[in-house]
Amino acid sequence: SSASEPSSFAGASPPSPSSIGGGAGGAASAAQEPRKMASAEQLVLDLCDRELRENALLELSKKREIFQDLAPLLWHSFGTIAALLQEIVSIYPALSPPVLSAGASNRVCNALALLQCVASHPDTRIPFLHAHVPLFLYPFLNTFSKTRPFEYLRLTSLGVIGALVKVDDTEVIGFLLQTEIIPxxxxxxxxxxxxxKTVATFIVQKILLDDIGLRYVCATPERFYAVGSVLGNMVISLADQPSTRLLKHIIRCYLRLSDNPRACVALHNCLPDMLKDGTFNISLRVSHANISVVTNS
Structure with missing residues (x-):
């Protein structure tokens, strides 16, 4: 993944403690591969057993980086995706009023981590999209509570959407625009x-980088100013709580918006002064040329 992408997309699990290098250790590691896959298959089967599901969710989410081809296994095994969606739907009643417990949040986030695995894999990404699975996550993004269980739920849900947009694919962007992910x-x-905020801004940035995404946002003044006002407010708040990574994504959104002639004209009036007066130059280490693309074109 590129340096510009939020590190959360790389997968939260730590690397496996398997032996590094060749020789006997390497041979032993190779011999363990069939055993790993056998254990992955058993855990996937366990997902369909209500008594075993919680442990299977935990183990699979922790080990998803070391199980090769876990995504196709999850997608093609009987009843598995239905079991994961069952986990997601089961906590809808806890969203409003917001009574989601930390334990319930952790459990559903383990299910979401497996869906992110499916969304990331080239063989399962488009079937995942065609089945409209991302729509099951939208109620989580529609919550307001700032408690830790809800914040973790939103972040993990955004990770699934982020995995979809990470690879440039117009079909993915078209689906997300139709389902109104931007609001x-x-x-x-x-x-x-x-x-x-960083993951959500990354998603908007990737949508804008696709031509249909840029056209969508710039099609009406209402859409443009909805995006522009949020970006502007974020810049102002960053003056008090700096985040170089978040600021970079915000600036990339502005630079992409400037590729649309009408939006570029509008940016002359709504680009925050802090991006023009040198407030962030030290923390960001960007040249004035970047901002001048927006301010002087």
């Missing part, structure tokens, strides 16, 4: 934690 991302950009 949900804008909400998180306004009220989420720094990490949630």
């Amino acid at each position: 949900l991302c804008l909400r998180t950009m306004e009220m989420g934690s720094e990490l949630s």
Whole structure:
């Protein structure tokens, strides 16, 4: 993954303690591969057993980086995706009023981590999209509570959407635009934690980088100013709580918006002064040329 992408997309699990290098250790590691897959298959089967599901969710989410081809296994095994969706739907009643416990949040986030695995894999990404699975996550992004269980839920849900947009694919962007992901991302950009804001801004950035995404946002003044006002408010708040990573994504959004002639004209009036007066130059280490693309074109 590129340096510009939030590190959360790389997968939260620590690397496996398997032996490094060749020789006998390497041979032993190779011999363990069939055993790993056998254990992955058993855990996937356990997902369909209500008594065993919680442990299977935990173990699979922790080990998803070391199980090769886990995504196709999850997608193609009977009843598995239905079991994961069952986990997601089961906590809908706890969203409003907001009574989600930490334990319930952790459990559903383990299910979401497995869906992120499916969303990331080239063989399962588009079937995952065609099945409209991301829509099951939208109620989580529509929550307002700032308690830790809800923040963790929003962040993990954004991770699934982020995995979809990480690979440039117009079909993915078209689906997300039709399902109105932008207002949900804008909400998180306004009220989420720094990490949630960063992932949500990354998603908006990737949507804008696709031509249909840029056209969509710039099609009406209302859409443009909805995005522009949130970006502007974020810049102002960053003056008090700096985040170089978040600021970089915000500036990339502005630079991409400037590729649209009408939006570029509008940016002359709504670009925050802090991006023009040198407030962030030290923390960001960007050249004036970047901002001048917006301010002088």
